Amino acid sequence: MIGDLPKKAAFKATRLTQTTFKIVEYNDIYSEHPFIYAKLFPALLLLLDTGCGGATNDPDVDLRQLRLFLETHPVDENSGEPLNKAGTKKYVVVCSHCHFDHILGVEQFSSDSLILASSHSPSFLSSKNIGKHSLCERLGILTPAYTPTLIDHLSYIAHVGVDTGMQVLHTPGHTPDELALWDETERMLYVGDTLYEWSPIIFPPQGSIVDWFASVDMLIRLVKRVQSMEPHGSLVKINSGHDTSMGDALNVLTASRSFINDVIGGKEKVKKKQEIQGVTIVYYERNDRRFSLRCPESLVEDARQKLHF
Ligand SMILES: [Zn+2]
Numbered sequence: 001m002i003g004d005l006p007k008k009a010a011f012k013a014t015r016l017t018q019t020t021f022k023i024v025e026y027n028d029i030y031s032e033h034p035f036i037y038a039k040l041f042p043a044l045l046l047l048l049d050t051g052c053g054g055a056t057n058d059p060d061v062d063l064r065q066l067r068l069f070l071e072t073h074p075v076d077e078n079s080g081e082p083l084n085k086a087g088t089k090k091y092v093v094v095c096s097h098c099h100f101d102h103i104l105g106v107e108q109f110s111s112d113s114l115i116l117a118s119s120h121s122p123s124f125l126s127s128k129n130i131g132k133h134s135l136c137e138r139l140g141i142l143t144p145a146y147t148p149t150l151i152d153h154l155s156y157i158a159h160v161g162v163d164t165g166m167q168v169l170h171t172p173g174h175t176p177d178e179l180a181l182w183d184e185t186e187r188m189l190y191v192g193d194t195l196y197e198w199s200p201i202i203f204p205p206q207g208s209i210v211d212w213f214a215s216v217d218m219l220i221r222l223v224k225r226v227q228s229m230e231p232h233g234s235l236v237k238i239n240s241g242h243d244t245s246m247g248d249a250l251n252v253l254t255a256s257r258s259f260i261n262d263v264i265g266g267k268e269k270v271k272k273k274q275e276i277q278g279v280t281i282v283y284y285e286r287n288d289r290r291f292s293l294r295c296p297e298s299l300v301e302d303a304r305q306k307l308h309f
Helices: 066-072 209-229 249-264 297-306
Strands: 011-015 020-025 035-040 044-048 090-094 114-118 149-151 156-159 162-170 179-183 188-192 237-240 272-276 279-285 292-296
Touching: 011 066, 035 237, 044 162, 090 156, 090 162, 114 162, 162 209, 179 209, 188 209, 209 249, 209 297, 237 249, 249 292, 249 297, 279 297, 292 297
Parallel strands: 044 090, 090 114, 114 149, 188 237
Antiparallel strands: 011 020, 020 035, 035 044, 156 162, 162 179, 179 188, 272 279, 279 292
């Protein structure tokens, strides 16, 4: 019977740990291929980001809603069960930042779930600015309607009586509202778009490389402290919003910092320069291509000036 055939979904879920899954929107029309993370508790599902809203290049895909995927789609690595079968678990949705490729699915949760975003710069997320800062206006797509609860640096996430043990870290840089999550129990760090490997680290005009260094230095200190307290424990893992997951956190953080430091210090040469809508965009790429950077030239100049390179 055709009605019983499993649907083809715009998402693929794989298990990372006992409680955590990575969900990839693998063929979206924006070529962003965002990573969404789901951490499962008995009565709660913590979702980090919501992807591009299911718009896919694949005409055979007939399951485009992230929430429907979570509640109905069998996941092999979850014993063939959906991650939140029949929607019995409540949701807390954390937005790593407001770029479109992380928030286009958020409306599916906005009426009955807790939606969290960084309290670092409320005006950046205001209803007046969100269309511009999410990049939805530039792409000519509707900005999702949602009103996040703003959460402070170092807060722990709890909802419906479940203490998730997940700590919020404000990590401005990529955007003012960028945040990271620290899962002490599983020694995992989730860094959104702050950094990743093998595709360009991007800064929009509202980003700041100066702030980025401060945020990355904070994350490096955290990982070093955790690993020094338990030197024979497992290494802290890093999970990004694209491309990198289950990486060695200290290695990925220090190596990407050193690449951006080489850019600001003039050791990396500009590979490409172009004018886009009146903004000069520069592109740098390390020879082995593990790290690259695309951002307005003004952000590089600003960092050189303020960091005294
Ligand atoms: Zn982004």
